[in-house]
Amino acid sequence: MLSRPDILTPADGAAVAVENSAASGPVVLVCEHASLALPERAGDLGLPAEALESHIAWDPGALAVSRLLSQTLDAVLIHQRFSRLIYDCNRPPESPAAMPEKSEIYDIPGNRDLGAAERYARTAALYVPFHDSISATLVAREAAGLSSVLVTVHSFTPVYFGKPRAVEIGILHDSDSRLADGMLEAAEGGPFRVERNAPYGPDDGVTHSLRLHALPHGHLNVMIEVRNDLIADNIGQGVVADYLAVLIQNAITACQK
Numbered sequence: 001m002l003s004r005p006d007i008l009t010p011a012d013g014a015a016v017a018v019e020n021s022a023a024s025g026p027v028v029l030v031c032e033h034a035s036l037a038l039p040e041r042a043g044d045l046g047l048p049a050e051a052l053e054s055h056i057a058w059d060p061g062a063l064a065v066s067r068l069l070s071q072t073l074d075a076v077l078i079h080q081r082f083s084r085l086i087y088d089c090n091r092p093p094e095s096p097a098a099m100p101e102k103s104e105i106y107d108i109p110g111n112r113d114l115g116a117a118e119r120y121a122r123t124a125a126l127y128v129p130f131h132d133s134i135s136a137t138l139v140a141r142e143a144a145g146l147s148s149v150l151v152t153v154h155s156f157t158p159v160y161f162g163k164p165r166a167v168e169i170g171i172l173h174d175s176d177s178r179l180a181d182g183m184l185e186a187a188e189g190g191p192f193r194v195e196r197n198a199p200y201g202p203d204d205g206v207t208h209s210l211r212l213h214a215l216p217h218g219h220l221n222v223m224i225e226v227r228n229d230l231i232a233d234n235i236g237q238g239v240v241a242d243y244l245a246v247l248i249q250n251a252i253t254a255c256q257k
Contacts, residue, residue, distance in 0.1 A: 007086075007125035012039050015129040018078050018137065019067070025074035026252060028137060030152040030209055031066045032090040032130075033059035034079035042086050045110030056103035057083045059155040061231030066153045068241035073248065075151075076137055080130055085111070087126040090152075090208050093119065097205060098127070104161065134213050149179065149252060150214040150221040155228040156199055168193040169240075170225035172200065174207040176215055179222040182251025192230075192243065199225065220255055222248075 008015060036058040038045065044052060051057065063079055070077040080089050085108060091098040099111050099122060114122075141148050158165055169192050173180035180196065187194040200206045207223060214221035224244060231237045 007041065007121050008039050009041065013081065015081055015126045016078060016133045017081055018076065018133060020070050020074070020076055021137070023070070023074045023076045024146065026147050026149045027069075027073045027075035027248065028134075028141070028148050028150050029066050029070055029073075029075050029077040030134060030150065031059070031063050031077065031079035031154075032088070032152065032209060033084050033154060034063035034066070035081050036083050037081065038083050038086055042110065045085055045108055047085070047106060047108060047110070051106045052083075052085075055155075055157040055228060056106055057085050059153075060228045061226065061237055062153050062155045064234075064237045065155075065226065065231055065241045065244070068237060069151075069153070069245055069248075072241065072245040076141075078130075078134055078137060080126070082126060087122045089127055089130045090206060092208055093123045093127060095205060095208075098123075131209075131212060134209070138213060138217070138219070148219050149248075150210065150219050151179075151248060152209050152221075152223045154223065154225045155231060156225050158227050158229045160199070165199050165227065166193060167195045167198045168227050168230060169244075170195055170198045170200070170223075172197050172202070172207065172223035172225060173221070174202045174210050174215060176210075176221060178255050179220045179248075179251050182254040183222060183247040185254070186247045186250040190243070192240075220252065222251075 066077055088098050099114055101108055101111050138148050171180045171183050184196055210221045226240055231240050
């Protein structure tokens with residue numbers, strides 16, 4: 001474990017990145033699991049290379065799809081620059097999953113028995129700047145007279161605990177299903193197997209960012225999960241991004257009627 005307050009050094013850079021900040025489109029994209037990088041002082045958290053490069057460390061393909069969506073939709077994109085292994089920014093500080101001691105089949109020695117000081121330091125260095133950036137973006141857009149639709153982008157592994165997953169794209173929502181309903185309707189008869197709240201749902205604690213930034217303010221919102229074998233290369237990323245852009249645009253239009 002790090003056991004020190006300076007989780008990030010100047011060499012690590014900022015915890016969060018904001019791209020296309022001057023975008024005028026309605027969508028604000030958020031990618032909480034964009035990176036597999038660890039802060040220099042975190043080392044490898046006691047994990048082998050195969051784990052540090054696997055889906056437990058990040059959402060493969062999610063940032064690439066998010067960037068394509070940002071271009072197509074003229075959308076702001078906010079993404080985390082460090083691995084969810086050090087802090088999962090889609091979990092609140094009190095959640096055990098925020099700094100997990102185990103992920104799927106892997107124990108994470110560097111997250112075992114973290115003290116209050118280190119949990120606080122990670123929260124302050126990674127979680128707080130990330131969510132402050134989202135909040136500031138939404139506030140600035142409102143001040144500029146721009147409405148905001150919050151869309152978070154994730155990917156998931158085709159096989160989990162040895163069980164294959166048939167769903168290809170998940171459209172997830174919490175208590176506000178307006179945008180998800182529109183996207184699911186637009187997806188009917190399409191080329192992908194699209195399901196509601198799959199392979200996860202709000203009961204799994206995955207809608208934290210939506211609950212924090214969208215639900216209290218009435219913003220249209222949705223969480224998208226894409227099976228990562230579909231977005232493993234540039235061609236797949238482009239196909240899926242184009243498809244999702246149409247679903248999002250159609251759903252926004254339907255919600256505005």
